[in-house]
Amino acid sequence: MDKYTEEDIKAMKPEDLAAIVVIYRVLGNFKEDAKLAMIELMRRNGAGDAFDFDKFIELNAARCKINLSMPSFASMKNTISSSIFQTLLGVNAVETELKNKANDLSHIIGEDDEGDI
Numbered sequence: 001m002d003k004y005t006e007e008d009i010k011a012m013k014p015e016d017l018a019a020i021v022v023i024y025r026v027l028g029n030f031k032e033d034a035k036l037a038m039i040e041l042m043r044r045n046g047a048g049d050a051f052d053f054d055k056f057i058e059l060n061a062a063r064c065k066i067n068l069s070m071p072s073f074a075s076m077k078n079t080i081s082s083s084i085f086q087t088l089l090g091v092n093a094v095e096t097e098l099k100n101k102a103n104d105l106s107h108i109i110g111e112d113d114e115g116d117i
Contacts, residue, residue, distance in 0.1 A: 014051040
């Protein structure tokens with residue numbers, strides 16, 4: 001649902017119009033308002049308005065980007081499972097990491113399972 005009429009858009013300052021476009025670019029809200037705002041900004045620019053709305057929009061849209069990416073479900077499941085497993089066994093992450101590094105080192109120097117070289 002868009003909330004501004006054409007008269008509202010025409011009465012706004014150029015910074016406010018550009019902000020509507022930024023909100024649309026970042027959040028995807030107010031599509032029709034952003035379209036009307038952009039048309040008004042272009043009309044004013046053609047009439048001699050010196051406001052550099054393109055630069056304002058690009059800078060602020062880049063500055064306000066929101067990263068909504070989420071890790072994969074498998075990654076979250078593995079992290080949670082590992083955490084629960086370690087908690088249930090009473091093993092902390094440092095101990096686990098040290099054991100893994102020791103195991104890796106034993107494979108590198110050629111020790112077998114009994115500790116013989």
